[in-house]
Amino acid sequence: MKTERRSRYGKLFMDENSEFEEGYWKTWDRTQFIKRMIEFADNTGLKIQLAYYPPYHSKYNPVERCWGVLEMHWNGTLLSSVNKAIKLAETMTWNSMHPAVHLIDKVYQKGVKLTKEAMKICEKRLGRLDSLPKWNVTIEPAFW
Secondary structure (H helix, E strand, C coil), rough: CHHHHHHCCCCCCCHHHHCCCCCCCCCCCCCHHHHHHHHHHHCCCCCCCEEECCCCCHHCCCCHHHHHHHHHHCCCCCCCCCHHHHHHHHHCEEEECCCCCCCCCCEEEEECCCHHHHHHHHHCEEEEEECCCCEEECCCCCCC
16 A cells, blocks of 8 residues: 555655745744644655755755746737636647646635644654755655
């Protein structure tokens, strides 16, 4: 089962910027995000490493480079509908590959946070580098 999950997900190295647009220097301790990543690690049996880029260092982030390629691919096209944007995004290539494009229409509530007690439990599951505790977090699966 563990091998099957590893082959399904491959090497998992998550970059927080791929999920959130707000300043990454403010989000390293997001309670709901951390809770969901712990649940994902437990459900898949995968070790997760979250590496956060400091402010103004997007040039090192492959997700940011991909957005640049997408912008050039759109080339000023008027994105007049969600469907048009999705279809156009599906035709771009980055590193000789077409992206998997999916519309996520789930609405997430803003301002939902864990209690301090619940976050203390989650914090025990996080491994942090002594030299970069805010910028590098490792989450081990609980029962694998």
